[in-house]
Every structure is written in structure tokens, then in C-alpha cells.
Amino acid sequence: xxxxxxxxxNNIEVIYNHVILVLKGVSLTVKQGGITALLGGNGAGKTxxxxxxxxxxxxxxxxxxxxxxLYRGERVQDLxxxxxxxxxxxxxxxxxxxxxxxxxxxxxxxGAYTRKDGAAAVKRDLDMVYGYFPRLKExxxxxxxxxxxxxxxxxxxxxxxxxxxxxILLDEPSxxxxxxxxxxxxxxxxxxxxxxxxxxxxxxxxxxxxxxxxHYGYILESGRVVMDGPAxxxxxxxxxxxxxxxxx
Ligand code: ATP
Numbered sequence: 001x002x003x004x005x006x007x008x009x010n011n012i013e014v015i016y017n018h019v020i021l022v023l024k025g026v027s028l029t030v031k032q033g034g035i036t037a038l039l040g041g042n043g044a045g046k047t048x049x050x051x052x053x054x055x056x057x058x059x060x061x062x063x064x065x066x067x068x069x070l071y072r073g074e075r076v077q078d079l080x081x082x083x084x085x086x087x088x089x090x091x092x093x094x095x096x097x098x099x100x101x102x103x104x105x106x107x108x109x110x111g112a113y114t115r116k117d118g119a120a121a122v123k124r125d126l127d128m129v130y131g132y133f134p135r136l137k138e139x140x141x142x143x144x145x146x147x148x149x150x151x152x153x154x155x156x157x158x159x160x161x162x163x164x165x166x167x168i169l170l171d172e173p174s175x176x177x178x179x180x181x182x183x184x185x186x187x188x189x190x191x192x193x194x195x196x197x198x199x200x201x202x203x204x205x206x207x208x209x210x211x212x213x214x215h216y217g218y219i220l221e222s223g224r225v226v227m228d229g230p231a232x233x234x235x236x237x238x239x240x241x242x243x244x245x246x247x248x
Contacts, residue, residue: 012067040220046203054091088166100145111162150181207244
């Protein structure tokens, strides 16, 4: 039943440099209002899948050679990343992707560039972002390059929120962060999902934390989905426990 599907990835194949087959037929669905986790080890193809959706593969000499990607039923494969932002889909890349020489607040404001609804609305959303991320409010005038890794991850998510997205593609938010900060960031993701209705496709190596916050999960291995199901079922699955949760 795909009535409430926002994003549908159907059997996509991705090839880098014309020869390196990395995704070997990946299918997944992101439902409206859900947090969907894309799990798997280093090199499984999580980042490639997100970049295929947001059309960021070209700069890495990658291309989708088979399959289709639909957003709200519309084929989006040939849209530019900024066209996608206008349709409500925005990606937060792995790592620290803030502008280091801008302040936190300037970084957040760069996220509003596609909007046409005026300064008052942008100001309201800046306050909304500061409401979810009080740390960013405290650090609003600091140059982003001098803030911590956790603050920069928050800044990247906050900047994405400034485009008023319907769906955020979030790549490895836990990367390099202390466990307590990971909890804090996932908690904020959950409240954005609950209160603002933002849907998430979340790529994570940290299966444990991702399956506690997500509704549904897909596990990728070597460019294929090897398992999928409601997060609660995956958490109880013996293979997931053994191979991904370290409780075998
Ligand atoms: P990570 O957690 O490291 O980001 P991932 O699951 O997101 O892992 P990808 O980054 O999608 O995995 O990489 C999947 C495979 O594609 C890896 O084997 C990687 O070496 C290969 N790959 C990624 N980018 C390129 C590229 N530009 N050219 C060639 N091969 C690439």
C-alpha cells in the first residue's frame, strides 16, 4: 500500500566512473510523516542512495543507470538539487557542511534562499529553529568553523529546516559525535517529526540508536537491501541483533 508514500525508490542501479556498480537494485519507500532508517556498514551504499535521490552523483562521476525515483508520484531523477528543494526535499550531507567563515545565524539564513515568502516568515522560522536548537541560539554570532562538531551538525540540520522542507535526507548524523550528543540530536529529529511533520530518510551506521528513533528500517549490504521492516521488528530480529547490534 503506497498511498502515503512520499518518496519511492524503485530498483535503482548506480554506477561510478562507468564501471563500478555500487547499487545493485535498491528499492525503498519513505512514508509521509515517518522516520525511515537506511542502515548498513561502511561502504554498503547508504550515501550513494541519498545522493541518487537528491541528484548529487554527477559531481562524483556516478549515475543512476536503472530504475526510477519518484517523489509524490513525480519522476525526480532529472531535477536539479535546487528543484528538489523547491519540492520540499533537502539533503544534509555527511560531515560538517557548514560555511566555516559565516556565523551560525548566517549559515541558517543561507538555507532560506529558495523561499519567496518574505522576511517575516524567515524570521519566524529562525525562531522555530532556535526553539529546537537552543545551543544554536547561544552560538548564533559565533563563526561556524569555531563551533563544536555537534553544533555544526545541528547547524546543518537547522539550515535544512530553513527551507521549510517536507522531507530531510540526513546522512550519518551520529558521525564523530559523543553518545550524549547523538541522543540529543536524534531527540530533536524525533520532535521535528512529531511536531512539524517533517519526514526523514536517515542513513546511519549506528543501528542501535537509529532503530530506537525510526519507524521503519532498511538494511543495505553491498548495494542491496537484505532486510527491511518496522523498526521494532528489526530490533528483535536475531540476525540484526547478532550482526548490527552486537548482541549475538
Ligand atoms: P559510508 O558510511 O562510508 O558513507 P556508505 O554505505 O554510505 O558508506 P557509499 O559511500 O555509498 O557507502 O559507498 C558505496 C561504495 O561505493 C563503496 O564501495 C565506495 O568505495 C564506492 N564509491 C563511493 N563513491 C565513489 C566514487 N565517487 N567513485 C567510485 N566509487 C565510489
